[in-house]
Amino acid sequence: MKREESGQTDIQVLLVDDHQMVLEGIRTLLRAEQDIQVVGQASNREEALQLLEALPQVQVVLIDLNIPGAEGVELIRSMKQQKPQVQILALASLADAATIQAVLGAGGTGYLLKNSTKSELVQAIRQVAASNTFFSQEAAATLLQHLDIPARRAPQVVPALLTERERQVLGLIVQEYSNNRIAEELFISERTVETHRKNILAKTNSKSIVGLIKYAFRHKLIS
Amino acid sequence: MKREESGQTDIQVLLVDDHQMVLEGIRTLLRAEQDIQVVGQASNREEALQLLEALPQVQVVLIDLNIPGAEGVELIRSMKQQKPQVQILALASLADAATIQAVLGAGGTGYLLKNSTKSELVQAIRQVAASNTFFSQEAAATLLQHLDIPARRAPQVVPALLTERERQVLGLIVQEYSNNRIAEELFISERTVETHRKNILAKTNSKSIVGLIKYAFRHKLIS
DNA sequence: TAAAAACTCCGTACCAGTACGGAGGAGAAT
DNA sequence: ATTCTCCTCCGTACTGGTACGGAGTTTTTA
Numbered sequence: 147m148k149r150e151e152s153g154q155t156d157i158q159v160l161l162v163d164d165h166q167m168v169l170e171g172i173r174t175l176l177r178a179e180q181d182i183q184v185v186g187q188a189s190n191r192e193e194a195l196q197l198l199e200a201l202p203q204v205q206v207v208l209i210d211l212n213i214p215g216a217e218g219v220e221l222i223r224s225m226k227q228q229k230p231q232v233q234i235l236a237l238a239s240l241a242d243a244a245t246i247q248a249v250l251g252a253g254g255t256g257y258l259l260k261n262s263t264k265s266e267l268v269q270a271i272r273q274v275a276a277s278n279t280f281f282s283q284e285a286a287a288t289l290l291q292h293l294d295i296p297a298r299r300a301p302q303v304v305p306a307l308l309t310e311r312e313r314q315v316l317g318l319i320v321q322e323y324s325n326n327r328i329a330e331e332l333f334i335s336e337r338t339v340e341t342h343r344k345n346i347l348a349k350t351n352s353k354s355i356v357g358l359i360k361y362a363f364r365h366k367l368i369s
Numbered sequence: 370m371k372r373e374e375s376g377q378t379d380i381q382v383l384l385v386d387d388h389q390m391v392l393e394g395i396r397t398l399l400r401a402e403q404d405i406q407v408v409g410q411a412s413n414r415e416e417a418l419q420l421l422e423a424l425p426q427v428q429v430v431l432i433d434l435n436i437p438g439a440e441g442v443e444l445i446r447s448m449k450q451q452k453p454q455v456q457i458l459a460l461a462s463l464a465d466a467a468t469i470q471a472v473l474g475a476g477g478t479g480y481l482l483k484n485s486t487k488s489e490l491v492q493a494i495r496q497v498a499a500s501n502t503f504f505s506q507e508a509a510a511t512l513l514q515h516l517d518i519p520a521r522r523a524p525q526v527v528p529a530l531l532t533e534r535e536r537q538v539l540g541l542i543v544q545e546y547s548n549n550r551i552a553e554e555l556f557i558s559e560r561t562v563e564t565h566r567k568n569i570l571a572k573t574n575s576k577s578i579v580g581l582i583k584y585a586f587r588h589k590l591i592s
Numbered sequence: 593t594a595a596a597a598a599c600t601c602c603g604t605a606c607c608a609g610t611a612c613g614g615a616g617g618a619g620a621a622t
Numbered sequence: 623a624t625t626c627t628c629c630t631c632c633g634t635a636c637t638g639g640t641a642c643g644g645a646g647t648t649t650t651t652a
Binding site: 266269273277278279280281282289319320322353355356357359360363 | 543
């Protein structure tokens with residue numbers, strides 16, 4: 147472990163939210179923290195970008211994702227582009243994967259839910275100010291679930307479980323043949339095709355053709 | 370923001386490291402924190418699992434990934450399996466993507482580098498104790514780089530063809546949602562979903578869902 | 593401000609596929 | 623020989639989606 151840095155200055159924060167009340171609320175909450183200082187607040191996109199320009203010492207931007215008409219994620223992108231060294235903490239009401247990913251993709255470094263406690267808010271600000279990430283519990287859970295972890299998905303890649311005939315049927319299914327047409331094509335009864343289909347579904351653990359097609363793609367049966 | 374909880378008890382920590390000196394060092398470091406209490410320390414796999422069993426009140430396990438012969442990641446998995454509610458903070462010397470992902474995949478909730486400051490260590494422990502994640506700066510950077518962010522790699526590869534709503538519906542379709550479920554999810558009538566579906570089919574020149582899924586794959590809407 | 597696009601909703605008839613639960617024959621492996 | 627897998631086939635009830643053909647509301651755009 148390296149030594150602790152000393153003599154750090156205050157964390158300068160810029161608030162972005164369209165609700166004046168929320169702005170004031172957060173500001174008041176943060177007033178109690180000596181090391182955090184709110185140096186500006188904006189309620190729309192233009193204001194935010196102007197203030198960011200005017201306040202070069204800002205280290206952290208706390209931004210509400212639900213700014214109407216501004217598309218929070220895009221604003222994050224713009225800010226990060228305008229001032230790459232600034233750390234952005236997104237404040238959201240939902241922890242859905244798509245939004246979290248979008249925020250990260252746009253350059254956000256933290257994702258805080260609105261139902262967080264004050265201490266979480268403060269911790270989050272300190273974290274991102276130190277260039278660390280911060281994710282609210284739920285957000286972290288969502289993120290972990292959607293993480294592309296090779297070690298987790300690698301286990302079994304067994305495409306060898308389909309029989310010859312089944313692969314053949316799958317091939318036609320994937321070509322958008324109906325059971326009827328498949329039956330004609332293979333000179334077998336439609337019932338037989340149904341059976342194959344049923345078995346294929348079972349063997350590939352798919353609930354519907356949609357899953358089946360995805361299976362086929364993943365196993366390079368289609369391209 | 371909800372009210373701050375009060376009357377929280379100490380955070381009970383279990384240390385796992387094969388170096389006695391490191392164990393003592395961390396222990397001493399943490400002694401200064403009133404809200405953190407080291408209740409046990411282990412230097413190998415067996416000891417760790419036994420202690421975890423014997424100390425039901427442990428909330429956080431701080432584990433050195435470089436335990437020889439124990440394969441840290443596996444130990445994490447075992448501990449998490451034995452006691453799912455325990456939060457595990459991994460201590461590592463390197464921030465490589467593979468290891469980080471392995472740790473997360475095994476159930477770890479934080480990844481701290483050994484060259485962190487004392488205050489980072491303390492913050493990290495508090496974070497994971499609160500079920501939040503914690504990543505050292507470098508680890509976070511690595512993670513973000515390797516994150517599978519659709520929004521980043523497929524910035525609207527979908528031609529302006531589909532509308533916002535249609536893309537949304539398509540997204541659910543490929544997730545094997547039925548029209549019914551999609552309707553619920555989007556708070557619209559099933560009829561509307563049908564209409565969207567119809568329009569999507571038309572716009573993508575597909576005759577059936579099969580073709581649609583293939584379209585989605587080709588346009589990187591699925592992977 | 594008018595037109596176009598996007599989004600919403602409905603009915604009725606119809607078809608394809610699913611669920612469920614069988615069953616028999618051919619060839620391979622033990 | 624006997625078991626096992628693969629391939630074949632069937633009925634009946636039911637669900638989910640398609641076809642067809644509208645139509646109203648809001649938002650965007652020209």
